[in-house]
Amino acid sequence: MNSLTEENYLKALFNIANETGEVNVAELSKRLEIKMPTVTSMMKKLSEKKLVHYESYKPLQLTDKGKKEAGLIIRKHRLTEMFLVDKMKLGWEDVHDIAEQIEHIQSPVFFEKMDELLGYPKVDPHGSPIPDKNGKVVWKEYNKLSDCKVGETVKLAAVINTSSGFLKFLNTREMRLGLKIKIKSIEAFDKSITVSYGKHQAEALSNIVCERLLVEKQ
């Protein structure tokens, strides 16, 4: 059994690898807000436990065992987020911090029941895929809204940044997953995009926002 601390390292390794490919000590240190020497010594410990491939000065890599355990923690996190939004009627901007705690609960029945009550969901409220019972996760191929062309109509499939601030901003614009969005124009100067959707005839979205919105082409 892994400690809560170890679980947090595994999860961070998994998430960073998914976002940026390679993981190094500095990156992990920044993400966990833990100083580098501490990270180094934890990597040695996780290496002993065959959860991480560790060699001095080399990039960090989860072993297959490490990937599976990390995937299962993230499964619990995302199932929980879905449960909090769907069954407990909390906002998608409020669920991350709670799920961050509940993901460490040790109780197979609890999470199986959640899964069942939710009807075996494939994605969480932010559009991230929920790993399967073996910790395996497959990302669909989405496009950033910022990479779309004028005239295209797309469906909002996921959000990259799940910070409460960003999600609250989306709330003020009435943007949710599944929304059909039409691209009306793109400003060459700052790459901001004007879109229409639902009751919104013309909403201007900055490039920073558009980079964080993942869409499916229709």
Added chain:
Amino acid sequence: MNSLTEENYLKALFNIANETGEVNVAELSKRLEIKMPTVTSMMKKLSEKKLVHYESYKPLQLTDKGKKEAGLIIRKHRLTEMFLVDKMKLGWEDVHDIAEQIEHIQSPVFFEKMDELLGYPKVDPHGSPIPDKNGKVVWKEYNKLSDCKVGETVKLAAVINTSSGFLKFLNTREMRLGLKIKIKSIEAFDKSITVSYGKHQAEALSNIVCERLLVEKQ
């Protein structure tokens, strides 16, 4: 903010005080499965934090502050148990261990939402009262089934022992809270009681069982 460890000591102090009145180091040590010297040093720490009145060789006592904090943890525990049974359809014999973990979650909204969804319940699935938002708890005056007389009809209001084994035993006899039970006879020899309820015409319950069943007289 108290650590998870401190919370467990507070809770145990609160629970033991409710069950047996006075708490001493040996008792607390046994309950927490932590050796006495460790308990002593934690009592000094909690005393520093004004959560416990501690004097060498004297019985242990929670301060008002300590009682409140313990009560709030137990509130979270019992709300969670109610949620797991009522909303997540888990058996009353399965919820203790999960609630034991979820009670440490730090998130006022999460528990407020639970409370709301449950319709502000007053008792948990085992009949124990849920402390209010100030950590205050009042036990109703119940009688043990073992103290009742032949001919009485009573309502099952709470169970004392919430071990999974005992609750599973009650399941096999189809006994649940709220059940109306009629006392048909009492065996002088071993104090076992024969009762009838629901479809059960004559069910013999040992004294050990009857001591653990709290009832309300009709």
Added chain:
DNA sequence: GTAATAAGTTAGAGAAATCTAACAAAATTT
């Protein structure tokens, strides 16, 4: 009321997870 037992404390050590300071290796800049 003394001896035996139980309960409680003190002292010192150890594991887990963290830190700072100092040094070493790798990458980047000029």
Added chain:
DNA sequence: AAATTTTGTTAGATTTCTCTAACTTATTAC
């Protein structure tokens, strides 16, 4: 290619929570 910066490691200290061994105080038994 040398200097600088960034990244990573080693060594040693600190905090929290735990333990065992040895001793002290309180309670119970005879």
